[in-house]
Amino acid sequence: MIKDEKLIFELSKSGLQGIDLNSNEFDNENIKEYIPDKFLRNKEAKLPEVGQLDILRHFSALGRMNYDLSKGIYPLGSCTMKYNPVVNEQIGRLPKFANIHPKQPIGTVQGVLEMMYNLQLYLSSITGMKQTTLQPAAGAHGELTGMMMIKKYHQNNRDYERNEIIIPDSAHGTNPASAIMAGFKVVEIESGENGLVDIEKLKNVVSNKTAGLMLTNPNTLGLFEKDISEIADIIHDAGGLLYYDGANLNAIMGVSRPGDMGFDVVHLNLHKTFSTPHGGGGPGSGPVGVSQKLIPFLPKSVVCKDKNGKYFLQENNDVSIGQVKAYYGHILVFIKAYAYILALGEEGLKESSMQAVLNANYLKNEIEDNYQIVSTGFCKHEFVVSGLKDKLSHVSTLDVAKRLLDAGYHPPTIYFPLIVPEAMMFEPTESEDKKSLDELAKALNCIAIEAKDNAEIVKNAPHTTFVKRLDEVKAARKPIVRYLD
Amino acid sequence: MIPYLKITESERKEMLSKLEIDNMEELFNDIPKKLRVNKKLKIPNKMSEIELINHINEIGKQNVSTDDVISFLGGGVYNHYIPPMIDQILMKPEFYTAYTPYQPEISQGTLQAIFEFQTMICEITGLDVSNASVYDGATAASEAMNMACNHTKRNKILIASTLNPETKNVLKTYAVCQDIEIIEINSVDGVLNIDDLEQKMNQDIAMCLVQNPNYLGQIEDCEKIEEIVHKTKKTLFGIYSYPMSLGILKSPGELNADIAIGDGQCFGISQGFGGPHLGFMAAKKNLLRKLPGRIVGETEDKDGKRAFVLTLQAREQHIRREKASSNICSNQSLLALANTVYLSMVGREGFKKLAIQITNKAHYLQKKLLLINGVKLKYDGPFFNEFVIEIDGDIQNVLDELFSKGYYGGIKLTGDENKNCIMIAVTEKHTKNNLDDFADALEEVLS
Numbered sequence: 001m002i003k004d005e006k007l008i009f010e011l012s013k014s015g016l017q018g019i020d021l022n023s024n025e026f027d028n029e030n031i032k033e034y035i036p037d038k039f040l041r042n043k044e045a046k047l048p049e050v051g052q053l054d055i056l057r058h059f060s061a062l063g064r065m066n067y068d069l070s071k072g073i074y075p076l077g078s079c080t081m082k083y084n085p086v087v088n089e090q091i092g093r094l095p096k097f098a099n100i101h102p103k104q105p106i107g108t109v110q111g112v113l114e115m116m117y118n119l120q121l122y123l124s125s126i127t128g129m130k131q132t133t134l135q136p137a138a139g140a141h142g143e144l145t146g147m148m149m150i151k152k153y154h155q156n157n158r159d160y161e162r163n164e165i166i167i168p169d170s171a172h173g174t175n176p177a178s179a180i181m182a183g184f185k186v187v188e189i190e191s192g193e194n195g196l197v198d199i200e201k202l203k204n205v206v207s208n209k210t211a212g213l214m215l216t217n218p219n220t221l222g223l224f225e226k227d228i229s230e231i232a233d234i235i236h237d238a239g240g241l242l243y244y245d246g247a248n249l250n251a252i253m254g255v256s257r258p259g260d261m262g263f264d265v266v267h268l269n270l271h272k273t274f275s276t277p278h279g280g281g282g283p284g285s286g287p288v289g290v291s292q293k294l295i296p297f298l299p300k301s302v303v304c305k306d307k308n309g310k311y312f313l314q315e316n317n318d319v320s321i322g323q324v325k326a327y328y329g330h331i332l333v334f335i336k337a338y339a340y341i342l343a344l345g346e347e348g349l350k351e352s353s354m355q356a357v358l359n360a361n362y363l364k365n366e367i368e369d370n371y372q373i374v375s376t377g378f379c380k381h382e383f384v385v386s387g388l389k390d391k392l393s394h395v396s397t398l399d400v401a402k403r404l405l406d407a408g409y410h411p412p413t414i415y416f417p418l419i420v421p422e423a424m425m426f427e428p429t430e431s432e433d434k435k436s437l438d439e440l441a442k443a444l445n446c447i448a449i450e451a452k453d454n455a456e457i458v459k460n461a462p463h464t465t466f467v468k469r470l471d472e473v474k475a476a477r478k479p480i481v482r483y484l485d
Numbered sequence: 486m487i488p489y490l491k492i493t494e495s496e497r498k499e500m501l502s503k504l505e506i507d508n509m510e511e512l513f514n515d516i517p518k519k520l521r522v523n524k525k526l527k528i529p530n531k532m533s534e535i536e537l538i539n540h541i542n543e544i545g546k547q548n549v550s551t552d553d554v555i556s557f558l559g560g561g562v563y564n565h566y567i568p569p570m571i572d573q574i575l576m577k578p579e580f581y582t583a584y585t586p587y588q589p590e591i592s593q594g595t596l597q598a599i600f601e602f603q604t605m606i607c608e609i610t611g612l613d614v615s616n617a618s619v620y621d622g623a624t625a626a627s628e629a630m631n632m633a634c635n636h637t638k639r640n641k642i643l644i645a646s647t648l649n650p651e652t653k654n655v656l657k658t659y660a661v662c663q664d665i666e667i668i669e670i671n672s673v674d675g676v677l678n679i680d681d682l683e684q685k686m687n688q689d690i691a692m693c694l695v696q697n698p699n700y701l702g703q704i705e706d707c708e709k710i711e712e713i714v715h716k717t718k719k720t721l722f723g724i725y726s727y728p729m730s731l732g733i734l735k736s737p738g739e740l741n742a743d744i745a746i747g748d749g750q751c752f753g754i755s756q757g758f759g760g761p762h763l764g765f766m767a768a769k770k771n772l773l774r775k776l777p778g779r780i781v782g783e784t785e786d787k788d789g790k791r792a793f794v795l796t797l798q799a800r801e802q803h804i805r806r807e808k809a810s811s812n813i814c815s816n817q818s819l820l821a822l823a824n825t826v827y828l829s830m831v832g833r834e835g836f837k838k839l840a841i842q843i844t845n846k847a848h849y850l851q852k853k854l855l856l857i858n859g860v861k862l863k864y865d866g867p868f869f870n871e872f873v874i875e876i877d878g879d880i881q882n883v884l885d886e887l888f889s890k891g892y893y894g895g896i897k898l899t900g901d902e903n904k905n906c907i908m909i910a911v912t913e914k915h916t917k918n919n920l921d922d923f924a925d926a927l928e929e930v931l932s
Binding site for chain 1: 487488489490491492493496497499500501503504509510511512513514515516517519520521522525526527528529530531532534537538540541542544545546547548549550551552556558560561562564566568570572573574576577578579580581582583584585586588589590591592593594595597598600601603604605607608609611613614615617618620621622623624631649651652654655657658661662663664704708731732733734735736738739748755756757758759760761762763773779780781782783784785786787788790792794796797798799801802803804805806807808809811812813814815816817818819820822825826828829830831832833834835836837838839841842844845846848849867868869884888893896913916917
């Protein structure tokens with residue numbers, strides 16, 4: 001039974017403190033001799049005053065209100081909620097890596113640079129790209145970085161008219177947002193059958209304004225773009241570059257590589273494909289791999305190795321797009337991805353991808369009697385359904401998702417991709433076995449029966465969760481984004 | 486055998502037979518042969534867990550951490566004390582393995598924690614609203630720049646030349662994309678040149694951004710700056726804060742800033758060779774709907790019970806696509822939790838006292854260092870925990886010798902203006918002995 005938990009501010013009792021950090025040697029409170037009064041704060045920050053035990057209890061209570069991977073399957077499409085190996089949580093906190101300052105002399109950071117150098121190599125090899133930067137902080141940040149490089153590449157060729165990025169309507173929302181943020185115009189193209197690129201339509205929109213195409217492969221319906229080589233030719237012949245959104249790389253690790261498909265830029269999500277935890281929304285990490293011609297434009301700084309085997313940060317490149325974040329990226333995330341790759345090896349990565357694909361197809365097969373399958377044929381690591389097959393009950397995708405909460409499962413991604421009405425996108429990942437897939441399928445099929453027999457119970461779900469459906473309109477209309485006593 | 490999978494060969498066969506295929510390869514028949522991987526990747530053979538840990542420890546040995554020597558490095562990343570409570574909480578699977586809280590009914594823990602984080606950021610900065618965090622301080626500054634330009638429909642911003650170079654670099658990268666012009670205000674005596682600000686301020690300026698204390702550790706006269714900036718209608722005043730200093734220094738809110746940004750690394754996050762850290766963004770309430778990134782709001786469920794939810798999502802990329810206020814689709818959620826636990830631990834009184842202790846220690850060290858022959862104070866304005874000294878001698882040599890005595894002596898500054906200068910940062914982790922011994926060591930090196 002989960003109990004309500006007050007806000008930490010409501011637990012506050014005047015005079016309490018959770019930790020003693022005082023110094024006996026420096027107890028002088030009179031700092032006015034150092035800092036003039038006019039610079040000193042008058043209105044204090046009202047932070048909570050809570051003892052240590054209640055802090056532990058408070059945050060533990062908050063934890064109990066969350067669904068998480070230790071409770072069960074997390075079949076969110078395009079999110080790759082695979083198991084986050086526990087050992088990597090230790091590795092990511094080793095003092096020899098966690099407690100290094102970014103401005104230390106290069107000779108004192110050879111270990112962390114070696115790890116980064118190796119990770120760059122491994123990721124380049126997995127994606128088939130020539131070089132990889134680890135700097136971007138997340139997938140969307142990687143997209144932005146890639147877009148900036150494409151822009152700089154064209155500008156460097158004095159090709160200033162190329163300001164259009166072509167994006168299929170099935171793409172992730174970050175794609176158009178990233179292209180705009182990098183200063184491009186977005187040209188959306190309607191998908192063809194199965195959400196695949198419609199070659200004729202693509203031919204119609206390419207021009208001497210085409211800077212590039214952003215594509216996810218397999219696409220957001222979980223289907224492989226089998227004509228990818230032709231698509232690459234069309235874009236390249238028009239003078240554009242090909243961008244690979246790596247959100248779905250978990251389908252093809254060790255099986256097929258974006259670089260071999262003709263992609264010029266690839267971003268990865270270490271927090272998806274390479275098992276680093278999502279942390280409730282971050283920190284992630286979004287390395288970007290590039291083909292030979294884009295290497296000069298990589299953000300500063302790539303880790304290199306000199307003839308004597310010494311690692312250093314490459315700084316002197318005047319056509320680089322510059323720096324996309326402070327320092328070198330999310331180092332303590334890299335090390336977890338690095339550990340994951342080493343624990344699996346090439347065979348293990350490939351087996352994981354294949355299992356992920358098998359699991360998706362198996363789950364799809366188990367629910368196809370009741371749900372309208374959109375991803376026909378064999379899918380890759382994920383698939384999309386367009387709500388319940390039986391439309392008479394008027395039970396929506398949102399209702400099904402909320403009813404799944406009652407069954408104790410995290411729902412799939414819903415209402416995405418936008419091209420599928422009532423979309424539900426399932427990605428079970430390789431971490432699950434037949435039994436957990438059977439159980440999820442059973443829950444989904446039960447809901448389909450309920451929708452016929454007792455639609456109201458589905459429409460009013462969830463019934464058993466800690467809170468019921470929320471008033472999201474109220475939250476947005478009169479936003480309260482902080483506690484006020 | 487992959488310990489991260491839990492499927493047996495016989496289960497696999499059962500699943501394959503349901504799909505009426507013989508092996509997993511058949512699921513990939515739609516990928517053209519020429520696009521299949523046909524040679525070995527450049528990845529080492531798999532390692533057992535023990536081999537893995539040995540390997541990581543082995544390369545870790547080549548790092549000299551700030552536990553191995555006494556560090557006076559700062560410049561935006563500081564070696565503050567991190568209470569063990571933080572990892573105790575962060576290592577709960579309930580937090581680290583959870584996804585973005587899109588399903589609020591089963592994510593109230595993450596949502597409430599972010600709501601508490603936002604409240605703490607508002608309290609510390611003295612501003613009305615906060616988002617759920619962005620990647621780091623430098624990208625927070627860049628998001629603030631984009632936001633200010635959108636809000637004012639202008640495309641120029643002023644920045645103090647005393648901004649952290651890392652922040653400046655990232656701002657420049659982002660600005661190019663949006664055709665934003667960044668104009669630097671020069672400095673005199675290590676602080677912003679007020680005359681230059683007055684000259685460069687005009688109605689085309691979307692925002693004036695200063696760092697306080699600035700990169701050189703000096704406290705800026707933000708009241709004066711604010712007065713000049715806000716003389717121009719609509720121009721926003723942004724302050725990049727070192728939030729640890731806000732235990733004693735005037736908050737951005739008290740200084741009438743419109744936007745406050747900064748990096749939360751100092752609140753319970755490892756230095757980590759520069760990341761991951763956390764960027765915070767707070768603003769006056771009129772800017773709430775212009776803020777980028779995730780925001781958690783309070784609401785109620787259908788039974789009237791208080792609950793929290795991601796709100797104002799109409800600003801965001803998954804709804805607005807190319808019209809979104811930013812492409813960001815995450816926050817540094819787990820690190821926002823680290824900040825929240827940290828600030829809960831330190832508490833109302835502790836937050837002030839800690840800043841006072843750090844101020845005292847830094848000033849104690851500065852006084853000691855200035856007694857040494859060959860050491861001069863570079864900038865003599867008020868400061869919090871970081872200051873610049875000029876040294877009579879080859880700086881690299883001095884730092885190398887200090888290292889051989891067990892110290893990272895500080896950051897070697899670059900540029901003509903700061904030739905022969907080291908920037909030294911002090912935190913609460915330094916003991917009186919550390920400070921005394923460091924002064925002795927420097928004296929020895931210089932004698």
